[in-house]
Amino acid sequence: MSRKTSKTQPVEASDWPAAIHRALKSQRVRQVSYVPDAGHKRLIELCHSDRGMIALPLTSEEEGIGLAAGAWLGGERSALLMQSSGVGNCVNALTLASNCGFPLLMLVTMRGETGERNPWQVPMGQATPEALRLSGVRTLRLERAEEASTVANTAANIAFEEQSAVALLISQQLIGVKSFEEKR
Amino acid sequence: MKALNRREVVASLLERRGALLVVAGLGSAAWDCTAAGDHPLTFPLWGAMGSACMIGLGLALAQPERRVLVVTGDGEMLMGLGSLATIGAQRPRNLAVVVLDNERYGETGMQKTHTAYGTDLAAVAGACGFADSRIIRRNTEIAAVRSSIYRGRGPLFFQVKVKRDSLPLALPPRDGAHLKHRFREALLGKGAAAQ
Numbered sequence: 379m380s381r382k383t384s385k386t387q388p389v390e391a392s393d394w395p396a397a398i399h400r401a402l403k404s405q406r407v408r409q410v411s412y413v414p415d416a417g418h419k420r421l422i423e424l425c426h427s428d429r430g431m432i433a434l435p436l437t438s439e440e441e442g443i444g445l446a447a448g449a450w451l452g453g454e455r456s457a458l459l460m461q462s463s464g465v466g467n468c469v470n471a472l473t474l475a476s477n478c479g480f481p482l483l484m485l486v487t488m489r490g491e492t493g494e495r496n497p498w499q500v501p502m503g504q505a506t507p508e509a510l511r512l513s514g515v516r517t518l519r520l521e522r523a524e525e526a527s528t529v530a531n532t533a534a535n536i537a538f539e540e541q542s543a544v545a546l547l548i549s550q551q552l553i554g555v556k557s558f559e560e561k562r
Numbered sequence: 563m564k565a566l567n568r569r570e571v572v573a574s575l576l577e578r579r580g581a582l583l584v585v586a587g588l589g590s591a592a593w594d595c596t597a598a599g600d601h602p603l604t605f606p607l608w609g610a611m612g613s614a615c616m617i618g619l620g621l622a623l624a625q626p627e628r629r630v631l632v633v634t635g636d637g638e639m640l641m642g643l644g645s646l647a648t649i650g651a652q653r654p655r656n657l658a659v660v661v662l663d664n665e666r667y668g669e670t671g672m673q674k675t676h677t678a679y680g681t682d683l684a685a686v687a688g689a690c691g692f693a694d695s696r697i698i699r700r701n702t703e704i705a706a707v708r709s710s711i712y713r714g715r716g717p718l719f720f721q722v723k724v725k726r727d728s729l730p731l732a733l734p735p736r737d738g739a740h741l742k743h744r745f746r747e748a749l750l751g752k753g754a755a756a757q
Contacts, residue, residue, distance in 0.1 A: 409623055432623055434652055437644030444613035444645070448585070448620025451605060451742065453750045456620060474610035474617075478738030 392523035394552065395420035398485065399428070401530035405538060407455045407483070408432060411442035415461035417487030417553035422459065439464030440471035447480045455538055457483045462490060462506040463499060465545070469513055475543040476514040482543035483534055484515065491550035495558055507547065515543040523552060566701060568662045568724040572633060573598045574704050575660065575711060582712065583621055583749065587614035587634025589669040590729070591662055595633055597732035602748035605741055606734040612641030615659055619649050622657035622716075625749070629656050631711055636663040636677045636721075643686065649717050650691030658711040658718040659687070664726045672726065687719035695719035 398421055402410065410425040410433045412418060425433035436442050442458035449456040460468075465486060475482040489496070490503020510517050516536060520529045529546060536544040572594040576584065584604040586595040591614075592606035607614060618632035639661045649657065665678035677683060687695035698707055698720050707720050735741055746754050 409620060432652075434648065437647050440612070441616045441642070441645050441648055444610065444616030444642075445620040447613070448617035448622075449624050450620075451617070451745050451749070452583075452621040452624025453746070453754065454620075454624035471610050471613055474607075474613055474738075477609065478742045480742065 392526075393420075394520070394523040394526035395424060397523075397526035398530045399424040401527055401534060402457055403428070403430065405455065405531065405534040407457045407534070409434070409445060409449045409454055409456040410459065411436050411445050411456065412459035413437075413439050413442075413461070413464050415459070415487045415489075416556060417461065417548060417550075418459045418485070421485070439467045443468060443471040443474055443482060446482050447474050447478065450480050455481070455483075457485060457534075459485045459487075461487045462503045462547075465506045465509055466502050469509065472513040472515060472543065479541055480543070481537040481541045482515070483537035484543075484545040485530075485533075485548065486545050487548045487553055488550045493555040494550065495555060503550075510545050513543075515545050518544065518546050520546055520548045521552065564699065565664075565723045565725040566699070566704075567727075568594050568664070568722075569597050569729060570701075571660075571662065571704060571722055571724065575631070575633075575708050576601075579603075580712075581628055583625065583628050583630045585614050585618045585621065585630070585632045586734075587611075587632070587638035589635055589638065590664075591634045591638065592734055593729070593732045594662065596734040597729075600734055602744040604734070605745050608736060608738070611638055612645070614638055615642050615645040615649060618657055618659065619645070619652065619654065622654040623652065626654075626656055629712055630654075630658070632657070632659045634659070634661055635668065636661055636665060636675045636683065637667045639683060640676055640681070646687050646690040646692070646719075650687075653691060653693070653717055655693075655716045657716045658714070659720070660707070660711070661719070661721045662724050663721050664724050666726055668726075668728070677721075682721075684719055684721040687721075692717045692719045696721070698722040
């Protein structure tokens with residue numbers, strides 16, 4: 379990486395959301411559903427501006443599990459974006475994936491980890507990997523921006539080739555911390 | 563009360579169903595669809611309460627040339643109320659939702675649902691942007707509902723007031739993987755089921 383880019387935010391410099399977007403495209407994902415997170419802002423924008431994708435907002439995260447099942451029944455691939463607090467909303471709906479063997483690709487931005495300033499985010503963030511494991515969802519970690527393409531493709535292969543439920547947990551260290559300071 | 567017979571309503575909607583794709587919400591709605599004839603292009607739910615409408619939306623977006631019908635109960639619909647807003651934001655022209663509303667949780671002891679206390683699901687759907695949403699109380703309206711489901715511009719929502727009777731069980735297959743495979747094979751062709 380050049381010296382020039384290393385002066386900016388590392389997130390922007392390596393543009394991991396664009397790498398994930400490219401991975402979703404190459405994996406023929408069309409229906410991208412989300413409950414927004416600041417960490418997903420750029421990926422959501424990329425999906426909305428992609429004419430080959432339908433990016434759709436959900437009122438609650440578990441809706442995306444039904445959507446992904448319906449998409450697969452109809453011959454399309456779906457991905458579900460959320461922050462870790464949303465995993466708690468998904469638990470019973472995940473039985474749809476485990477009972478029927480539906481592919482499920484979840485991209486989860488982590489809260490309640492490194493440097494979290496909202497203590498209310500910590501319990502669900504800390505419980506997220508175990509909650510997913512108990513629900514039969516495999517988990518992968520994305521810690522470094524330069525690994526985004528490889529890890530996103532690995533997750534998509536687990537979902538669509540192995541036809542399993544998988545969550546890619548995107549570390550808070552990569553996303554940055556919400557400051558709760560007034561913008562100037 | 564002149565409420566309708568749910569089995570007769572569903573049978574009327576599903577006879578000569580042609581290319582219609584159906585998602586059936588868990589409980590009585592799934593039994594009603596099975597009583598009308600088990601079909602590979604019906605995906606009945608045994609769990610994941612609240613998911614029926616979202617499965618219908620994913621299917622409708624994936625198959626824009628096919629008509630998609632979600633048949634579910636008032637309790638199942640209430641658990642997925644937010645999905646009406648999500649559908650309203652997308653406005654798929656090929657999606658219809660029929661809620662068989664007996665104002666009761668029929669599988670758990672006939673406790674009253676919120677519709678018994680006045681929740682107007684059709685008004686919710688209308689407020690969420692459905693192209694047409696109505697409460698249906700008379701047999702004479704069913705032919706028009708059927709016509710809309712097969713030809714009307716969606717998204718459509720029909721809250722059909724039905725009797726509170728307990729009917730014989732008509733159970734679809736329980737194996738979720740089988741239900742998924744047979745649906746994909748019937749819709750997408752042989753070889754698609756496993757991909």
